[in-house]
Amino acid sequence: MTPARPVFFVSDHTGITAEIIGKSLLSQFPGEAFACTSLPFVDSEEKARQAITRIREAGQISGLRPVVFSTLTDAGIRAALDASGALVMDVYGQFAGMLSVELGRQPVALRGRLHGMDDTGAYHARIEALNFTLAADDGLSVDKYARADLILVGVSRCGKTPTSLYMAMQYGLHVANYPLTPENFERPGLPAALAPHRTKLRGLTLNAERLAQIRSERKPGSRYASLENCREEIGAAEALMRREGVPVIDTTRRSVEEIAALLKLSIQPAALTG
Amino acid sequence: MTPARPVFFVSDHTGITAEIIGKSLLSQFPGEAFACTSLPFVDSEEKARQAITRIREAGQISGLRPVVFSTLTDAGIRAALDASGALVMDVYGQFAGMLSVELGRQPVALRGRLHGMDDTGAYHARIEALNFTLAADDGLSVDKYARADLILVGVSRCGKTPTSLYMAMQYGLHVANYPLTPENFERPGLPAALAPHRTKLRGLTLNAERLAQIRSERKPGSRYASLENCREEIGAAEALMRREGVPVIDTTRRSVEEIAALLKLSIQPAALTG
Numbered sequence: 001m002t003p004a005r006p007v008f009f010v011s012d013h014t015g016i017t018a019e020i021i022g023k024s025l026l027s028q029f030p031g032e033a034f035a036c037t038s039l040p041f042v043d044s045e046e047k048a049r050q051a052i053t054r055i056r057e058a059g060q061i062s063g064l065r066p067v068v069f070s071t072l073t074d075a076g077i078r079a080a081l082d083a084s085g086a087l088v089m090d091v092y093g094q095f096a097g098m099l100s101v102e103l104g105r106q107p108v109a110l111r112g113r114l115h116g117m118d119d120t121g122a123y124h125a126r127i128e129a130l131n132f133t134l135a136a137d138d139g140l141s142v143d144k145y146a147r148a149d150l151i152l153v154g155v156s157r158c159g160k161t162p163t164s165l166y167m168a169m170q171y172g173l174h175v176a177n178y179p180l181t182p183e184n185f186e187r188p189g190l191p192a193a194l195a196p197h198r199t200k201l202r203g204l205t206l207n208a209e210r211l212a213q214i215r216s217e218r219k220p221g222s223r224y225a226s227l228e229n230c231r232e233e234i235g236a237a238e239a240l241m242r243r244e245g246v247p248v249i250d251t252t253r254r255s256v257e258e259i260a261a262l263l264k265l266s267i268q269p270a271a272l273t274g
Numbered sequence: 275m276t277p278a279r280p281v282f283f284v285s286d287h288t289g290i291t292a293e294i295i296g297k298s299l300l301s302q303f304p305g306e307a308f309a310c311t312s313l314p315f316v317d318s319e320e321k322a323r324q325a326i327t328r329i330r331e332a333g334q335i336s337g338l339r340p341v342v343f344s345t346l347t348d349a350g351i352r353a354a355l356d357a358s359g360a361l362v363m364d365v366y367g368q369f370a371g372m373l374s375v376e377l378g379r380q381p382v383a384l385r386g387r388l389h390g391m392d393d394t395g396a397y398h399a400r401i402e403a404l405n406f407t408l409a410a411d412d413g414l415s416v417d418k419y420a421r422a423d424l425i426l427v428g429v430s431r432c433g434k435t436p437t438s439l440y441m442a443m444q445y446g447l448h449v450a451n452y453p454l455t456p457e458n459f460e461r462p463g464l465p466a467a468l469a470p471h472r473t474k475l476r477g478l479t480l481n482a483e484r485l486a487q488i489r490s491e492r493k494p495g496s497r498y499a500s501l502e503n504c505r506e507e508i509g510a511a512e513a514l515m516r517r518e519g520v521p522v523i524d525t526t527r528r529s530v531e532e533i534a535a536l537l538k539l540s541i542q543p544a545a546l547t548g
Contacts, residue, residue, distance in 0.1 A: 005377075014535035016444070017298045024291045024345070025369050028381035038542075040535045065376065071298070087376045089369045095299050102339065102361045103279075107302035123529055130436050162404050165439055169530075170290070255397055256443075261288035261314045268312075 004033035006058035006066040010051055010081065012073055015040035021091055022069035035062070048077045052084045059085065126172040133168035136176035137161055142193035145176055150263060151197055152177040153241070154204035155233045156224075157214045159251040159259060163204065167260045185236040190244050202263055203241040203248035208234050210252050278307035280332035280340040284325055284355065286347055289314035295365055296343035309336070322351045326358045333359065400446040407442035410450035411435055416467035419450055424537060425471055426451040427515070428478035429507045430498075431488045433525040433533060437478065441534045459510040464518050476537055477515040477522035482508050484526050 007026065009018040015038050026034055035058070039051045059066045066086040072078045073092060082088055096107045135141045136148065138161065145151060150167070152160045152175060160177035167175045184191050194201060208231040215225035223229050241248050247266060251259055281300065283292040289312050300308055309332070313325045333340045340360040346352045347366055356362055370381045409415045410422065412435065419425060424441070426434045426449060434451035441449045458465050468475060482505040489499035497503050515522050521540060525533055 014531045016531055016535065017294055020291055020294050021365065021369070025366070025373055025381075028347075028366070028370055029373065029377055029379065030382055032377060032379075038538070040539060067373065067376065073302075087372065089372060091295065092299070092302070094368055095295070095363045096302055098361065098363060099299055099303065099341065102341065103303055103306060105303065105306075107299075108304055127436055127530070130439070134435065161408065162401055162443075165404070166443060169436075169440060169443065256401070257288045257290055261290065264312070265314060 002033065003062040003064060004035035005064045006055070006062050007034045007036045008051070008055055008058075008066060008068045008086070009036070009038045009040075010042055010055075010068055010070045010072060011040050012043040012077070013040065013071070015071070018069045018071040018091065021071075022089070025069075025089075034067075042072065042077065043074075045077065045080075048080050052080060055084050055086050122172070126169065129168040129172045129174050130165070132174045133164050133176070136174075137164065139178045139193075141176070142178070145193070145197045145200070147174055148176040148197070148200055149173040150175045150202055150267065151194065151200045152202055152204055152263075153180055153194065153237075153246065155180055155211070155230075155237050157211060157218070158204045158206050159256065160204055162256045163251075163259045163263070166256045167263065170257075170260060171264055173264070180233075180237045180240065182233065182236070185233075185240060190240075198244070198246075201244075201246045202266065203237070203246045204251050204259070205234060205238055205241075205248050206250060206252040276307065277336040277338060278309035279338045280329070280336050281308045281310045282325070282329055282332075282340060282342045282360070283310070283312045283314075284316055284342055284344045284346060285314050286317040286351070287314065287345070289345070292343045292345040292365065295345075296363070299343075299363075308341075316346065316351065317348075319351065319354075322354050326354060329355075329358050329360050396446070400443065403442040403446045403448050404439070406448045407438045407450070410448075411438065413452045413467075415450070416452070419467070419471050419474070421448055422450040422471070422474055423447040424449045424476055424541065425468065425474045426476055426478055426537075427454055427468065427511075427520065429454050429485070429504075429511050431485060431492070432478045432480050433530065434478055436530045437525075437533050437537070440530045441537065444531075444534060445538055447538070454507075454511045454514065456507065456510070459507075459514060464514075472518070472520075475518075475520045476540065477511070477520045478525050478533070479508060479512055479515075479522050480524060480526040 009015050009022050011018045019038060042048055042051050055066050055068060068086045068088045070081060070088055071091050072081060078090060078093060100107055132147065136144055150173060152164055154160055156179050164175040164177045167173045178194060208227060211230040211234065212225055212227040219225050249259055249262055281296065283289050283296050285292045293312060316322055316325050329340050329342060342355065342360045342362045344355060344362055344364050345366060346355060352364060352367060374381055410418055424447065426438055428434055430453050438449040438451045441447045452468060482501060485504040485508065486499055486501040493499050523533055523536055
């Protein structure tokens with residue numbers, strides 16, 4: 001068996017950026033075996049030495065040159081890492097240099113600007129959005145809908161809650177969600193709580209087989225989870241949304257990130273269409 | 275007034291990776307004004323043409339060369355973007371090429387591998403972790419603690435819920451959280467629900483002034499939010515965690531991402547120390 005190639009995400013802060021870039025790139029080489037390790041908070045020469053020792057050892061044990069994705073900002077620590085013998089993808093070295101030339105000024109190598117609290121206002125806005133979204137989950141806090149950026153609607157277990165939470169955390173948006181239940185389908189028009197906020201509504205739907213599968217994991221054998229009931233609920237919910245002009249996204253084959261990106265696009269003033 | 279330099283995050287998928295890299299780099303040039311626009315789902319020649327038109331127009335209107343962070347995977351669309359006159363930070367072009375040489379094989383330019391559902395198992399595990407974390411928020415579902423990777427403890431509003439949700443979504447970890455309340459401080463030892471899971475416990479704390487400020491936004495003028503009460507609760511909670519050997523993180527000046535990265539590090543078998 002071929003050993004897995006050692007991969008390290010090295011950062012002087014959380015390592016989130018290095019991990020995202022690295023995993024994104026590694027995913028373009030399917031079939032290769034990678035043994036990934038995160039080394040966050042490498043923010044001193046001593047920790048850099050420990051990190052380099054680990055990287056070198058992994059190279060010796062596997063017999064494969066380690067790959068390092070680095071978002072280190074300190075020039076001295078970066079130079080030490082470059083001398084480790086690993087293939088170093090130095091994100092800031094590559095791109096900060098290009099930007100520096102274009103802008104005609106030097107970058108300020110303060111670590112952790114993005115995932116820290118340096119921009120305190122933006123950070124607290126994001127946490128506030130998350131608190132709003134938690135409070136306005138599943139039809140709660142309809143009296144706060146004036147403060148919502150978006151209100152997601154759809155049948156139970158169509159993906160509203162994960163999508164709402166993701167949008168709050170990633171984009172700092174206030175995203176409420178409201179379940180469409182059989183009692184909503186008996187009356188014509190939108191539920192009373194939603195009617196004043198028509199432009200903020202976005203519908204989620206999915207295919208009945210997938211919904212029945214998701215619901216069965218939660219309540220196996222129930223009428224709620226039966227394919228017949230899922231078909232009925234989805235049919236009624238889609239008809240309601242179509243009648244009321246609510247834009248709908250099919251979540252069957254989309255990740256939360258994909259649904260969130262599509263929803264965000266739908267509230268940008270000049271979205272690309274087509 | 276100097277116009278803001280136009281910046282675009284261009285992707286054939288969600289654009290999350292391009293945004294994270296771009297914002298991280300831009301944050302190293304504080305004081306510069308940037309006008310950022312996300313252009314996700316640029317996955318056809320027609321959409322690429324529309325994107326390039328927008329980028330060029332923004333350059334003409336501002337009189338400044340646009341900066342583009344791109345995670346495009348299609349070679350033809352990337353070439354067209356390069357010809358737009360913008361400064362293009364081509365993430366995959368730079369690093370996928372380096373990796374390709376090292377691994378001795380060509381990258382598979384399938385878009386959206388990272389933030390999509392290609393790795394269905396890993397994606398569902400992450401959603402499952404989020405559902406667990408929602409169900410085990412704020413002391414709920416203590417009967418499910420055997421399935422938890424971590425159980426966060428601390429006084430009300432110390433950051434347990436946002437941190438738990440972030441760790442579930444970002445890392446796919448099952449993170450429960452349990453509030454330490456005045457009634458827990460009257461009895462010696464850990465609360466009964468926590469005692470069997472000692473090694474999974476991590477404490478969050480923060481300074482009393484900050485806690486009083488956070489609680490006051492929620493319940494202004496209450497005893498719950500008073501500085502005196504916050505001091506008492508924090509003192510008792512910290513004493514309990516110290517007595518019981520629960521590792522504690524101070525969240526006062528840390529973002530959710532920083533707290534999450536530290537907690538993740540605390541469960542890695544070979545964490546860097548120091």
